[in-house]
Amino acid sequence: MDMIIHERRDEADGVVSLTLGCARGGELPAWAPGAHVDVHLAEGLVRQYSLCSDPADRTRWRLGVLREPASRGGSEHVFDKLHGGDIVSVGAPRNHFALEPSARYVFVAGGIGITPILPMIAAAEAAGADWTLLYGGRSRSSMAFVEELTRYGDRVRFAPQDEVGLLDLAGLLATPRRDTLVYACGPAPMLDAVDALMAGWSPGSLRVERFTPKVVATGSEAFEVEFASSGVTVTVPPDRSILTVAEEAGIPALWSCREGTCGTCETPLLAGRAEHRDSLLTDEERADQTTLFICVSRAEKGCGRLTLDL
Structure with a gap:
């Protein structure tokens, strides 16, 4: 849908927010904390950004964008080309980082990873849940939405690296807590550390969202894929993805990131066992073997057909 940029605002060093509304007026699609949208920035250039506004406000969406030093073109386009009054095409919200009901939450955010956490905190507060946030960044000046978060008082702990060093994740997560869900978003090293520290927690206690793909094992054997709805069966060689082979066979498939982080190409798995290489599914969802992401997932070793x- 076409949306107009109502406001572009500097939120921190290297971070801007874009407040969007429907170009034709009217209400926007409903969404829940953790959702993100595809933003079509130029021909063939699509990027995903978390919604960080109030889900109850159906007239406006807010996105937070970090200027990446090694940008592949997305953040550079936002910073250099988009301004108030411009029109951009934005997809419908998708959510693979949904906030589940819990009596207690621990939120961990690093840098621009604060964006999906903001509406989660508001929802937890409204629900009367017990929650805390540990929010880190390179420096206080680089951390967006700090002023917005100060209203929550000591439930929020700011940890600029140039003032306090690395996040004290061990002090926060070393002891498992019952009835607690941990939501984390930020740089890959931070998320890997959170994951390792929570090895002794109850299964399903940790939910993460990654902006870059998780490192997975490479290499695979060839396998067959039956596209049941299309009546086509193809062979996927070791050096090609299911998505690529589907495209070559003329089978329409939606995609955006091609690296297992956005969720656009999620496809129901009817038979066979998948080797999940995405950065989205929980361990429980992987074990269910009911869905996979065709841009990165493959057949398990020894499973010759999906x-x-x-």
Whole structure:
């Protein structure tokens, strides 16, 4: 849908927010904390950004964007080309980082990873849940939405690296807590450290969102894929993805990131066992073997055939 940029605002060093509304007026699609949208920035250039406004406000969406030093073109386009009054095409919200009901939450954010956490905190506060936030960044000046978060008092702990060093994740997570969900978003090293520290927690206690793909094992054997809805069966060689082979066979498939982080190409798995290489599914969802992401997932070793609803 076409959306107009109502406001572009500097939120921190290297971070801007864009407040968007429907170009034709009217209400925007409903969404819940943790959702993100595809923003079409130029021909063939699509990037995903978390919604960080109030889900109850159906007239406006807010996005937070970090200027990446090694940008592949997305953040550079936002910073250099987009201004108030411009029109951009934005997709419908998708959510693979949904806030589940809990009596207690621990939120951990690093840098621009604060964006999906903001509406989660507001929802936890409204629900009367017990929650805390540990929010780190390179420096206080680089940390967005600090002023917005100060209203929550000592529930929020700011940890600029140039003032306090690395986040004290061990002090926060070393002891498992019952009835507690941990939501974390930020740089890969931070998320890997959170994951390792929570090895002794109850299964399902940790939910993460990654902006870059998780490092997974490479290499695979060839396998067959039956596209049940299309009536086509193809062979996926070791050096090609299911998505690529589907495109070559003329089977329409939605995609955006091609690296297992956005969720656009999620496809129901009807038969066979997948080797999940995405950065989205929980351990429980992987074990269910009911869905996969065709841009990165493959057949498990020894499983020569997958049947997909595509």
